[in-house]
Amino acid sequence: MWLMVVSVPLLPAIVMVFNRYRVKITTLCHRALAWALRLARGRACVRSTHAFVFSKCTHGNADSVLETFDLYADTHPSLSIGPQRGEVLDGVLRRVQPRRVLELGTHCGYSSVRLLRLLPPAGRLLTVELDPLTAELGEEVILVAGFKHSQFQVLTSSSAEAIQTLRPFLEPERGTSAGLDLVLMDHDPQLYLPDLLALETEGLLNPAGCSVLLVDRTQRDKAFREILEHLRERQDRYCIKTQLHFMTEIFYQKEGTESLGK
Numbered sequence: 527m528w529l530m531v532v533s534v535p536l537l538p539a540i541v542m543v544f545n546r547y548r549v550k551i552t553t554l555c556h557r558a559l560a561w562a563l564r565l566a567r568g569r570a571c572v573r574s575t576h577a578f579v580f581s582k583c584t585h586g587n588a589d590s591v592l593e594t595f596d597l598y599a600d601t602h603p604s605l606s607i608g609p610q611r612g613e614v615l616d617g618v619l620r621r622v623q624p625r626r627v628l629e630l631g632t633h634c635g636y637s638s639v640r641l642l643r644l645l646p647p648a649g650r651l652l653t654v655e656l657d658p659l660t661a662e663l664g665e666e667v668i669l670v671a672g673f674k675h676s677q678f679q680v681l682t683s684s685s686a687e688a689i690q691t692l693r694p695f696l697e698p699e700r701g702t703s704a705g706l707d708l709v710l711m712d713h714d715p716q717l718y719l720p721d722l723l724a725l726e727t728e729g730l731l732n733p734a735g736c737s738v739l740l741v742d743r744t745q746r747d748k749a750f751r752e753i754l755e756h757l758r759e760r761q762d763r764y765c766i767k768t769q770l771h772f773m774t775e776i777f778y779q780k781e782g783t784e785s786l787g788k
């Protein structure tokens with residue numbers, strides 16, 4: 527009640543400010559509403575995917591977890607990379623045999639399970655998810671698939687923040703060089719290029735060679751074309767290796783540029 531009494535004399539000023547910045551305030555409100563709706567819809571999708579996979583898969587069996595995800599995607603909208611892109615990913619994993627893998631965009635854990643099931647025994651996955659609830663449910667799915675915390679870690683933060691904290695996870699082991707051997711980007715196409723450049727600047731990509739897989743869900747929109755144009759100008763370090771089923775593989779190498787394109 528007292529709040530109403532206090533705000534009455536301020537009403538003319540509030541109306542004046544609103545009139546002056548009406549367009550900006552309306553745009554801001556629309557954006558906030560759209561963001562809240564996207565978040566609510568995204569979380570509903572995550573909860574429903576997680577509940578389906580958790581209740582229908584054989585626990586401890588990674589293949590069963592993936593099959594259950596695919597079954598869910600047959601009848602529901604899904605953000606998982608799915609079996610077609612999954613097979614491209616499997617092919618890259620078999621060829622590269624990476625020890626240190628970074629995934630940006632964990633979501634419900636489909637691609638994390640796909641990555642983990644083909645890693646060598648000493649391999650390790652770091653997977654980054656912005657939304658805390660999604661990260662929690664994604665982590666649970668990875669554990670349900672039978673993987674252990676010694677094999678993976680879910681980092682709950684934005685990709686940009688995570689990249690700044692990765693160094694301690696990537697110290698060289700005996701007989702290996704420091705850095706990531708494989709990066710899967712499936713978070714936000716607008717961030718693919720800045721995040722890739724940040725990984726390079728921080729010296730987190732294995733200088734002897736790192737495959738970077740970009741998932742293109744936007745059917746090669748402007749942002750995606752700009753990434754490829756930028757990389758084409760950096761042919762001393764990057765080469766575009768393959769583009770299959772809206773997955774683009776980029777190969778990074780700092781040393782021995784002659785052998786670019788492992």
Ligand SMILES: C[S@@+](CC[C@H](N)C(=O)[O-])C[C@H]1O[C@@H](n2cnc3c(N)ncnc32)[C@H](O)[C@@H]1O
Binds near residue numbers: 605607631635637
């Ligand atoms: C398309 S889904 C990833 C699907 C997942 N790779 C799979 O196949 O199961 C994208 C995920 O990236 C997360 N994300 C979006 N922007 C991000 C950012 N800047 N940093 C980390 N995660 C982000 C979203 O919350 C969402 O869960």
